[in-house]
Amino acid sequence: MRPESSIPTLLPAEIPEAKWYCLRAQPKHEHIAAARLRQCEEIQVFCPRVRIQRSTRRGLVWFTEALFPNYLFARFEWVQSHALVRSCQGVSGIVRFGDHVPEVPAGTLDDLRAYMEDAELKTVSFNIDEGDDVEIVEGPFRGQNGVVKQLLPARERVKVLLEVLGGATEVDLCLTSVFKEAAVLV
The missing domain is CATH 2.30.30.30 (SH3 type barrels.)
Known part of the structure; x- marks a missing residue:
């Protein structure tokens, strides 16, 4: 048994903090990647989607598609979870610019959530239709x-x-x- 003094204590500034990152999903697999990532307790996911009505040969049909095709957002602690996130089913990779992996500011996600009315699925209706x-x-x-x-x-x-x-x-x-x-x- 170790004495109490030998157990390292982390100061608040040293505790790793979870941050938001943008993930690239495989084509049309944003919802699959989000579902798999949600199975991990330490990962928070935001995958905004829109529900729209389109005119088809069968008439008007409702479709659900990603607001940002091939992208979703995840909040996790980098050192602890980045390998797990990268290898998750449906995830193609974490958005990076060279060696730099940008964090998505929490305020940006707050604004996006406000636009989506605190839901991941928003029904969009247009007063403009095909043929107008x-x-x-x-x-x-x-x-x-x-x-x-x-x-x-x-x-x-x-x-x-x-x-x-x-x-x-x-x-x-x-x-x-x-x-x-x-x-x-x-």
Whole structure:
């Protein structure tokens, strides 16, 4: 038995602290990686997803997809858990820039959670649908009218068909840069 004085004590500044990191997941496996990581008590996971409705040949269908495709966030103590996190099913790796592994500021995750209304799954509804006539209200095509061809909600973008130089051209635009035109009553 060791005497009490030989047991090292860690001061608060020396205690390893869990931090948030961004993880790269295998394609379409964000939810699998999150589920596996949640099985470890020392790892906290945040994998924001959106639930959207899309038009298909079968009609309107609800889809769930990652808010950040191929990425999720995990909070863990680096020295203790990084090898476990890297080898977890569904995880492709930990985001790094050369030898530097950036920490995600806790405030950033707090803001993201607030946007997601403290849930990992948020239902997103758009007042713009495929086939709607829209006016572009910002950017180089400002003032032009077009038709919505496709909604890209995970990226908060919309594909609009415009008449440019006498031909039809599809343009990828931010959702906030288009405005649905009011129906004209005759």
